[in-house]
Every structure is written in C-alpha cells, then in structure tokens.
Amino acid sequence: MAVFFKRTKEIEGEIDEYLDCVIQAGLLFKQGIKHYLEGQQEDFERHMKQLDNLESQGDKLQHDIINKLYLHTLIPEARGDVLGILECMDTALNGTAETLHEFYVEIPEILPDLHKLYLDLADASVSALEHTVTATRAYFRDIKSVRDHVAKVAYYESEADKIADHIKKILFRKEIELSRKIHQRYFALHIEKISDFAEQVTDRLAVAAIKRSE
Amino acid sequence: MIWFFLISGLFLGWSLGANDAANIFGTAVGSRMIRFKTAALIGSVFVILGAVISGAGAAHTLGKLGAVNALGGSFTVALAAALTVFWMTKLKLPVSTSQAIVGAIIGWNFFSHSPTDMNSLTKIVSTWVFCPALAALFAFILTHITKAHLKSTKIHLLEQDAYNRLALVLVGAFGAYSLGANNIANVMGVFVAATPFKDLQIFSITLSGTQILFFMGAIAIAVGIYTYSHKVMSTVGKDLFKLTPVTAFIVVLAESLVLYVFASKGLQNFLLSHNLPAFPLVPVSSSQAVIGAVIGVSLAKGGKGVNYGILGRISSGWVSTPIIAAVVSFVLLFFMQNVFLLQVYK
Numbered sequence A: 001m002a003v004f005f006k007r008t009k010e011i012e013g014e015i016d017e018y019l020d021c022v023i024q025a026g027l028l029f030k031q032g033i034k035h036y037l038e039g040q041q042e043d044f045e046r047h048m049k050q051l052d053n054l055e056s057q058g059d060k061l062q063h064d065i066i067n068k069l070y071l072h073t074l075i076p077e078a079r080g081d082v083l084g085i086l087e088c089m090d091t092a093l094n095g096t097a098e099t100l101h102e103f104y105v106e107i108p109e110i111l112p113d114l115h116k117l118y119l120d121l122a123d124a125s126v127s128a129l130e131h132t133v134t135a136t137r138a139y140f141r142d143i144k145s146v147r148d149h150v151a152k153v154a155y156y157e158s159e160a161d162k163i164a165d166h167i168k169k170i171l172f173r174k175e176i177e178l179s180r181k182i183h184q185r186y187f188a189l190h191i192e193k194i195s196d197f198a199e200q201v202t203d204r205l206a207v208a209a210i211k212r213s214e
Numbered sequence B: 001m002i003w004f005f006l007i008s009g010l011f012l013g014w015s016l017g018a019n020d021a022a023n024i025f026g027t028a029v030g031s032r033m034i035r036f037k038t039a040a041l042i043g044s045v046f047v048i049l050g051a052v053i054s055g056a057g058a059a060h061t062l063g064k065l066g067a068v069n070a071l072g073g074s075f076t077v078a079l080a081a082a083l084t085v086f087w088m089t090k091l092k093l094p095v096s097t098s099q100a101i102v103g104a105i106i107g108w109n110f111f112s113h114s115p116t117d118m119n120s121l122t123k124i125v126s127t128w129v130f131c132p133a134l135a136a137l138f139a140f141i142l143t144h145i146t147k148a149h150l151k152s153t154k155i156h157l158l159e160q161d162a163y164n165r166l167a168l169v170l171v172g173a174f175g176a177y178s179l180g181a182n183n184i185a186n187v188m189g190v191f192v193a194a195t196p197f198k199d200l201q202i203f204s205i206t207l208s209g210t211q212i213l214f215f216m217g218a219i220a221i222a223v224g225i226y227t228y229s230h231k232v233m234s235t236v237g238k239d240l241f242k243l244t245p246v247t248a249f250i251v252v253l254a255e256s257l258v259l260y261v262f263a264s265k266g267l268q269n270f271l272l273s274h275n276l277p278a279f280p281l282v283p284v285s286s287s288q289a290v291i292g293a294v295i296g297v298s299l300a301k302g303g304k305g306v307n308y309g310i311l312g313r314i315s316s317g318w319v320s321t322p323i324i325a326a327v328v329s330f331v332l333l334f335f336m337q338n339v340f341l342l343q344v345y346k
Helices: A002-037 A041-071 A079-106 A112-141 A143-172 A178-213 B002-030 B036-054 B056-065 B071-090 B097-111 B118-152 B157-191 B209-240 B245-261 B265-273 B286-300 B309-338
Strands: B200-202 B205-207
Touching: A002 A041, A002 A079, A002 A112, A002 B157, A041 A079, A079 A112, A079 A178, A112 A143, A112 A178, A112 B157, A143 A178, B002 B036, B002 B071, B002 B097, B002 B157, B002 B209, B002 B245, B002 B286, B036 B157, B036 B209, B056 B097, B056 B118, B056 B157, B056 B209, B056 B265, B071 B097, B071 B157, B071 B309, B097 B118, B097 B157, B097 B309, B118 B245, B118 B286, B118 B309, B157 B209, B157 B245, B157 B286, B205 B209, B245 B286, B286 B309
Parallel strands: none
Antiparallel strands: B200 B205
16 A cells, blocks of 8 residues: 555656646746846846756656556546646646747847836736646645635736737837837737636636536 | 255345445446456455354344245245346346345245244334435435545645545445345345254354355355456446545445444444444345435535435335235245245245
8 A cells, every 4th residue: 555655646746846847937938038138148048948948847747647647547537637737737838938939039129118018928927827836736735725826827817918918009009110010019929828828727727626626 | 955055045146246246346446446356356355254254133133034944945035036136127126135035035924824023024124214314314424524524634636546545445345344244144044044054163263054154155245246246336337326436435435334234233232232222133225225325425415416216216116126026935935845846944
C-alpha cells in the first residue's frame, strides 16, 4: 500500500511542478515584454529562451501526468476533466512562449506612449493566468474555494479586454500608417489572448468543480 | 451419493457468488477502481471466512422455520429455490435467494406435514421489509458523515482517490465476510439438519460438520465469483446505478453493515447483554440492501431521481417469490418421492 501512496504522491508532485511551470511562465512573459519595451534585447532573448525551456518541460510533465492517470486508472471519475483542464492550461502556457516569439520574429514597433498600457495589459493577462493556477490547485485540494479564484480570473480577463480596447482606440486615432496600427493592435491581441486562454481553463474548472461537489 | 444431493445447494452457491459479489465489488470493478482479480480474491477469501466463522446464526433461524431432515428433501428444497430464482430472473422479476429458500422450506413443511414456526416466519418476513429500510438509513447517515468529512479535510484529489481504493478494498472484504456469514444459510442452510459430515480436527482447529458444509457452500460461492461475476460486476458498475467511487463506498458499507447485523451472533449477544433490542439472525437479500442503500444516498442528496417504483417491485417480490418457491418445492417433492422414490422427509 505504501508503494500505492508513493505513486499518488509522485503524480501530485508532478501536477504541482507543472503548475509551478505555468506560474514561472507568466512571470517570464511579463518580464520579457518589459525588457522588449525597454529595448533590452539581450534580457528579452534570455527570458524568451527560458520560457521556451519551461514550455518544453511543461509539455513533458503534462504528458507524463496524463499517461500515469490513465495507465494506473487513477481518479476514474475526474480524469477526463483533469485532462481537459491540463490541455487548456497547456494552450495558455504555449500562448506565453509563442507571443514572446512573435515579438522576437516580427519586432513590432510599439509607440512609447503605449508602453505603460502594454505593460498593464501583460500584467492583467498574467494575473488571470496566476489565478487560474490557484484555482486549479484549489480544484485538487479545496474544491469550495475554486469559485472564488474563478471569479478573480473573470475579473482580470475583463480588465485585459478593457486595456486592449483602450490600446486599439488610441492606436486607430493616431496619424500613423495603417500597417503600423494593425501590427501593434495584433500584439495587443496576442497578449490579451493569454487571459482568454486562462478563462477557458476556469470555464472547464467551474464545470469540473460542480461535478465533484455533487 | 451425498455429492449428488449437495449439487443443488452448490449450484445455489455458485449463482449467489456470480450475482451477489457484484453488489459488493460491482461499482469498484466497473469503474476500474479495483481490478477484478483483486476483487475476486478478496471476495472469495472473506466469503469463505464469513461462512465458516459466522454462518451459523442465520442458518439456525432458517432451521427453526423448517428442519429439512432428509438429504433428498434438502436437495429438492434447494433445487426448488434455485429453479425459482433462475425462472424469475429469466422473466426479469425481482427475486432474492433468501426469499426463495424460505418459500421452498415452507413448501417442504406443507409436504411433510411439519408445522411452520410462525414466530420464525414473522421474524424473517419483517426482516425483509426492515433490510432495505435499514440500508437506506445507514447510507443516509454515512453520506452526511462522508460529506462533512470531505468538506472539512483538504485532501488532494489523488490522495482521496487512493484512500477511496483502500476503503473499497476494506469495505469489500467486510462485505464479502458479511455476505458469507449471512447468505450461506440460503445455500447450505437446508442441508444442516441432514448433514452427514462429522467434526474434523485440523491442528488445533475443530471444524463442525455444519462448518464443513458451509465451507463447501462458500467454495461454490467463490467459484461463482471467479467464473461468472466479472460480467455482472461490469453491468452493475456501468449500467444499473452510476455511482461515484465515494458513493460506491457508502453503498457497499451500508449494505455490508446490514448483512452483518443480521448475521453476527457476537453483536446480538452484545446488544442483549446491554438490554438493547437485538437484530434477528436472518438471511437477507444483498441486492435489496444495495437498492435501499442507493435510495438512502439519493435521499441524503435531496431525494432527486429516486425511483420509488423499484420499492413496489421489491415489495411484490416479498410475496411472489416465497409463494412461487413453495409451490415449486411442493411439486418437486411430490415427484421426487413418488416418481424417483426418494426419501424427502423422515
């Protein structure tokens, strides 16, 4: 039986490690955007590489967790939900890495007076992601508090939407080329998308939590 | 020749193992919380232990209802019960081995002009009504306790799953023990008065003739578990009632408790020694206990989706099963005595 609980502890550890990856990815993403806007290319690239590594690590952990859950037929009632949650979470994790990569490849020229708004947008999106992680941890340990964290994610997601809208309004009222407007808007949309991914995770979490509390 | 006579009892045992083990391990195996091999091993070992150690109580009550005193009679009574169960199952009518065997014994009483002990009969029949009700009550209380416990402790979902598996194994072992203790009377009870087995000394343990009889019946139950219960377990686990692993634990525990309280001489003595009302030792239906427990869980969750029609079907079985079994038993005894010239009573 000790071996049995050891296996459980091992997967629990892997889930926690995976969620730590997502938290770290959020922080690296925020820092990466900041470095990009401040023109610190070297620091930006360092963060981007770190984020790439984290994403690969996260992918490996996610596959390992799902394989073990199905191989050892653990949590038969909830593993479908857990699989869905982790897959959505992975989309969010990949979203952070891909967005930094887009910045690296396309080198968008962000207007200096919009820097603060881009930082705020990144901040709101990453906050949504962080609360998604807290909600997911709560799903595993403290089902009652899932709802509170889901509400926080919804708040940050709507904040991100507002900031992104604000950026677009400012951009499209500026006397600059349309291509530049569209390019910058496109990056606001990318950052905002992280909060949308986070919300998709919590949508699944909310349903899974209801199913578990029945 | 004795083995031939025992065949009907052993067949009853086999069908009990094939069907009723699913009431204990069905959900756990159906939902893949426990592997069938593990369930079958635990089920078989504990059914045998329960039957040999604690099987005497319920068998004694059945014996008081009618002491079938010739092996030919025991064979026919068990056969009548088995045929009734088989036939009613085929017609998809609610049936319980416990109720069929009681009817078959009453059939023998009529045929042999033996008086039916009305006191025992009343005790047995009232237990049939009490059994699902008690299971529902146990399940209702256990659901509230489990709910409160799960709310107050913040155990990781995976740890909860591991504890749940362990609990299902433990409660399954208890359930199998209780099933053996309570239901062995259905399988071998009618052979007790006519048992040809002598006491057997194995090292420091002495097995009485009745215990040897029960051991053989329990082996038949174990064979039933290994050979046929897998299919039934998958059906119970997936189709009939979709229980979560936690509710499966509650249902099996409630059912096992009911089977245990109606089989344990120790508990009866304990309650009587403290001037408390004791439970009669009577074989009860594990399937009806499970249905009672599922209703208890549903009531604890607000009573939504409870199929009260099933209670009516159970109640109809309380009347129809013993009557059909009594008639079948009477007719078979007549044939055995007059066509095959078999001594069916002394």
